[in-house]
Each structure stands twice: as C-alpha cells, then as structure tokens.
Amino acid sequence: MAHASVSETTLPATMSAMLLTGHGGVDRLVYRDDVTLPSPGPGQVLVRVTATAKNNTDRKAREGLYPTKDKEEVASFAMGGSPTLTFPRIQGADIVGRVVAVGDGVDVGRLGERGLLDFNLYADSRPDINLTPDYYGHGADGGFAEYVALPSDQFHLVDKPDLADAELAAMGMCSYQTAYHMMTSAGVKAGERVLVTGASGGVGTALIQLCRVVGAIPYALSQADKAPALKALGAEAVFDRGEIAELERQVRAATGDRPLDAVMDLVGGEMTDRFIDAMIFDMKARTTYPRLSIAGASGGNLSEIMWTRIYLYQVQIFGVSHGTRDEAAQLIEWIRTGQLKPVLHGAFRLSDLHRAEEYFVDRGKGFLGKIVIVPDAQWEAHGAAFALDAGATDA
Incomplete structure (x- = not known):
C-alpha cells in the first residue's frame, strides 16, 4: 500500500457504494456499506465524494449497449483491445468532492481542495489525441461511492463558492468534453x-x-x-x-x-x-x-x-466519444471563469440509484440538464437543496 497523508481525521476502513454486478437491469446494481476503502497510489488523491452526475453511458454500459461488430452483441468499450469493464464495478464518471488523502509524489497542500474530475482513462500522456477511450466508472471505479482514488493531475481544483458541489458535478467532463x-x-x-x-x-x-x-x-x-x-x-x-x-x-x-x-x-x-x-x-x-x-x-x-x-x-x-487533455483544460478554465453554467435537473441519494435510473429512462416533459447522485452521508450538505419532489421521484 502506498504511503498516504490524511487530513483532519482518520479515515474509515470501509465505505458505502453502489456496485454494478453484471450486465442487465437495475437489479444488477447492489448497494453495500462494507466496501473496502480505496487507498491513493503514487500520483493519486483520495477524494471524499460529494456529488457525481449521472450519464446515459452508465445505463448503456450496464445494459451492454456498445456493440462494434455484431449489432446484437452485449458489449461495452473495448477500444484498446480487451474489455476493461469487469464486475463488480462502481460506476459514475463526473465526480466532485474534496481531497482527504494523497499518495506518494502529491503535494500535501492539495488536502481539502474541492475538485472536478477529467473522467478519461488516458492510454498515454499526449494532450491532443485520445484514440482508446475509456473512463472512470467503466475501466476503473468511479463516483457512486463515498470515496474514490483518482489521478492528481486529472482532479482539477474549482474554487468557486457560487457553484454548489451538485451544480459543479452537472458540468462534468463526460458531457461537456x-x-x-x-x-x-x-x-x-x-x-x-x-x-x-x-x-x-x-x-x-x-x-x-x-x-x-x-x-x-x-x-x-x-x-x-x-x-x-x-x-x-x-x-x-x-x-x-x-x-x-x-x-x-x-x-x-x-x-x-x-x-x-x-x-x-x-x-x-x-x-x-x-x-x-x-x-x-x-x-x-x-x-x-x-x-x-x-x-x-x-x-x-x-x-x-x-x-x-x-x-x-x-x-x-x-x-466522437471522448475528448483530450487539452480540451479538458480549456473547459475547466471556462468553468472557473463562469463562462459555462450548470444545468442541474435534480439530485438523488446514492442508495436511491435504482429510482434515479428509472426516472432518467422515463424522463420527459420538463426534463432539462443533469441528474446528480449524492452519497447518503453527504445528502443534507450537498443534495437536499436539489432534491426532486416526491411526485417527480415516484415517476
């Protein structure tokens, strides 16, 4: 295990997370509270998740709707050759949260920073091309959990007090990039x-x-x-x-x-x-x-x-599937300077992800923008203000 510097309090050994256990319906999403806490490796930060935007790719990957040869194939991204979606997997690409620990080689000054993830799993360091698209929540665990380990250089500081965490997640790279x-x-x-x-x-x-x-x-x-x-x-x-x-x-x-x-x-x-x-x-x-x-x-x-x-x-x-490091950097700058605005439709608790998935599929009149998923422990601070009313969430 890589050495990690921890912020104010000792971190727990386990966390709550929604695990995707296989291709299929929402029943393949299983909520557990005994998932081992990830540890940040070299060059990584450990993030306490406060909000993660839901994307259509979550559903399509779960249902295996990414065929590239046989139109009837149940498949997911495999642009690099072999499939990277293995089970169980924690989905969720557009992650917002705060750095609570750092791995070797990462400045401890990052502790406490709020950031937004560039969701790509890049095959190399080239800034201008991305030929084998993959992403957090697919080829590696994502943000439908209380904590996630991420590359420090892809977790971008966004210090804008006028943007709530749920709003920032709604501006995630999966859609904007x-x-x-x-x-x-x-x-x-x-x-x-x-x-x-x-x-x-x-x-x-x-x-x-x-x-x-x-x-x-x-x-x-x-x-x-x-x-x-x-x-x-x-x-x-x-x-x-x-x-x-x-x-x-x-x-x-x-x-x-x-x-x-x-x-x-x-x-x-x-x-x-x-x-x-x-x-x-x-x-x-x-x-x-x-x-x-x-x-x-x-x-x-x-x-x-x-x-x-x-x-x-x-x-x-x-x-087009995913973008490049250069494009992600430009988008982060536009977010920081307020040139891009969040379009947040509403929020659901992480434990209520089944209902969020069903609502997302059945969305219709009045739906605009993004749905955001907030860990239950963070709900009052980061989700409650954006909760959909009971009638809407029962849809």
Whole structure:
C-alpha cells in the first residue's frame, strides 16, 4: 500500500457504494456499506465524494449497449483491445468532492481542495489525441461511492463558492468534453449555424452553451415544451422533434433559407437523413463542407444512408466519444471563469440509484440538464437543496 497523508481525521476502513454486478437491469446494481476503502497510489488523491452526475453511458454500459461488430452483441468499450469493464464495478464518471488523502509524489497542500474530475482513462500522456477511450466508472471505479482514488493531475481544483458541489458535478467532463470534442472535430467556428440534436440532455445543453462561448449560433432539436428553457440557455431557435419530417422547412424558416453549417448529432437512426437534408439543400449558399459530428444514437443504432449523398455533397462525418487533455483544460478554465453554467435537473441519494435510473429512462416533459447522485452521508450538505419532489421521484 502506498504511503498516504490524511487530513483532519482518520479515515474509515470501509465505505458505502453502489456496485454494478453484471450486465442487465437495475437489479444488477447492489448497494453495500462494507466496501473496502480505496487507498491513493503514487500520483493519486483520495477524494471524499460529494456529488457525481449521472450519464446515459452508465445505463448503456450496464445494459451492454456498445456493440462494434455484431449489432446484437452485449458489449461495452473495448477500444484498446480487451474489455476493461469487469464486475463488480462502481460506476459514475463526473465526480466532485474534496481531497482527504494523497499518495506518494502529491503535494500535501492539495488536502481539502474541492475538485472536478477529467473522467478519461488516458492510454498515454499526449494532450491532443485520445484514440482508446475509456473512463472512470467503466475501466476503473468511479463516483457512486463515498470515496474514490483518482489521478492528481486529472482532479482539477474549482474554487468557486457560487457553484454548489451538485451544480459543479452537472458540468462534468463526460458531457461537456464530449460536446466540445464534437465541435473541435468538426471545426465549428464563430458565426456558423449549428444544429444540436437531443438538445435537452447533458451533452445537448453543453453544446448550446459551448456554441455561444466560441461565437457559433446553436439551433436545438427537442420536444416543443422545452423550447422556452432551451432558448433561455442560448438556442437561437428550437425545432420540434415531433415534426422531424418538416425539419428542412423549419430550418429554412429560422435561418432565412440558409442551410445549417454543421450538425452535432446525439440521435441517429432514421433522423440522420433529415439532418443531412438540412445542410445540403442549397450548396451554392455554403462556404464550407457540410459536417456531421456524431456522439450518440438515442434514436437508433442503425441509419440507412445513400453513400452517393455523402460523397457527392462532400458531407464530412466525425465519430466522437471522448475528448483530450487539452480540451479538458480549456473547459475547466471556462468553468472557473463562469463562462459555462450548470444545468442541474435534480439530485438523488446514492442508495436511491435504482429510482434515479428509472426516472432518467422515463424522463420527459420538463426534463432539462443533469441528474446528480449524492452519497447518503453527504445528502443534507450537498443534495437536499436539489432534491426532486416526491411526485417527480415516484415517476
């Protein structure tokens, strides 16, 4: 065991955590209070978790919805060759908390710091590329627990008293870094018209904000009842997902008959062709190639597209999962300077994660942003103020 310096009090030997015991339904998530406390290794910090944002990847990894060869395969990330999701595993990628111990080589001055995790398990130290994406909560234990050991250089200090821990977790890298990498991959620039699909979720709300930060003009695709909130967040206009067959007409009306420059897509499925239509209906009006950046498939994992539409219209397609160290550093700076704002929907206790998962799947009218999971021992201090009312949590 690596030597560790401990803060004010002696740490317990065990902790409470939610263990994922295998692929399947929420019954595979087992809450235990006798899990061995992790110890920080060299270059690591031990963090007392105060809030961890829930992401769709938690559910998809649990259900094995990441096939790359056989569409019927039950699988998870294995970009580096062999699968890294082993059981039991503690999920939860977007971790906020305070440093309570440090491993060898870490400055003891970090004790007590509040931070936000860059969630990636990087294969190497390159700052500008990430070819084998994996993450905490998947290839290593994450934040659905009372404590977690993390790399010191990826647990970034965010000393902003105006941001509650739950709000900071809602700005976690899993959503914001994915969103930013979608934009950098497609080369989104100031002044460009960008469609954000799946706009009410964590990545979608991050994309809307990030477009405004870099000077691009975001248009949102979502349910009609969410239009006021999305416009308040920064969307130029909101297109009704229920009228997807009329997307080109909606775009023309909102842009003055100008095509979209790029689409940041989290939906896929049968809608993909509609998104391409919205970029190519007037190629003479374009000054750049049409760009489709894809980081999700909530509308279906298979899309039927004529390749002639892709190569004759020179549509550039970018597949995106995780981002880079450089992008994480930029996002942390924007969070510290207040250029990005939290979109927190509500909080659940860690012991109530089953209900949080069910609520997340059934989310509908009124849902915007992120759900955050707070350890029971931290609930009064960091979760209670953001609790969903009883009627909502019973949904």
